[in-house]
Amino acid sequence: MDDVPFLFVNAVFHCLNSESLSAPRLLAHPLWSSVAEEHHQKRKDYVFWLCYSDTDKYQFIMEQTEKYPHLTPEEWLRSDKTHLRVRKMNVSGLAWTYAPYRTFEETLQWSLRMAPYLNNLEKMVSTMSLGSEAQNFDFFWKRPCLTFDYYYRDINIFRWHIENNDRLKSIRSPLFSYDEVSDLIHLCAEKRLAWEMRFSLDSNRLKNVKTWKGDAKWAGIYPLVTNKIAYARPFQPDRGIAFYEDEHIRKELVWSKFVWEDSSFTITWK
DSSP states (O other): OTTOOHHHHHHHHHHSOTGGGTGGGGOSSHHHHHHHHHHHHHOEEEEEEEEEEETTEEEEEEEETTOSOOBOHHHHHHSOOTTEEEEEEEEEOOOOTTSOOBOHHHHHHHHHHHGGGOSSEEEEEESSOOSGGGGGGHHHHSOOEEEEEEOSOOHHHHHHHHHHOTTOOEEEESOOOHHHHHHHHHHHHHHTOEEEEEEOOOHHHHHHHHTTOTTOOOTTTSOOOOSSSOOOOTTSOSEEEEEEEOSSEEEEEEEESOTTSOEEEEEEEO
16 A cells, blocks of 8 residues: 555545545545545535526536535536536526526537536436437437436436447336336336336326336235325324335335325335
C-alpha cells in the first residue's frame, strides 16, 4: 500500500460515488486519506432536468443536489468538471420560474452536448411520456442507470432498459398485469432486477394484481373493491401487507383502500 502511486489513488477515488468517499478519509495511510479528503471536499453532485410542457417550449437546468444555486448546462459545461458528477436525470413537465424557455433546436443541441456526462447515472426519473415527441431525445433516456423510474405504461421503454441497460438494478413503474410483461420476467430473474409497481387501488387494478398471484395464498387478504374507488368493509383494515416467497422469487403487496395513498406490488429475486 505504501508503494501505490498518487495517480492510481487519485483514479480510484474518481470512480467512487460521493457516499463511498467518506470511509477512506479515516484510513491511517496519509496518501489515501488525504486524497480521499480532497475528493470529498471538492465533489459536487448534480441533477439534470429536462422539462417540456408544450411544443417548442423546453427548459433544462443543472441542480446541485440539495444545494443552490442552479446552473444552466452552458454554465455547467464551462466549469472545471474534474470533481463534478451528474447522478440523476429528471424528465418532467415542471416549469422552472428562473430558467429560460428554449426552442426544440436549442434543447436538442445542448442535450447532445450533455449526453457524454450522463453515462454514470444512479437514477433516471420521467414523469413525462418518452414516446412520440420525446423520441427525438431517445439518445437521452437510453442511458445506463441503476434505477429507472417511469410513470407511463410504455412497455417498450421498459423493455429497452431491461434488455440493454447493463447497470440496471431496479425499476419503478405503473402496474402491469403479468400477461403484459411475462416475456420480460425471465430476463428480470436472470439479472436479479427488483421491480416495484405503484398504483392507486381500484377494481381494475386489483384484477391486474391478482394476475401475479401464482402460488401465493393471498385470497383472504385482498381488500373488497365495490366500485371505482377502493373500499374496505368495516371489519377489514384500511391497509394491508402480503408477502410470498419460494426458492426463486419474492412478492410483496402493500395496499391501501385510500385513493390518495399509493399501493405497490414488488418483485425481487433470490
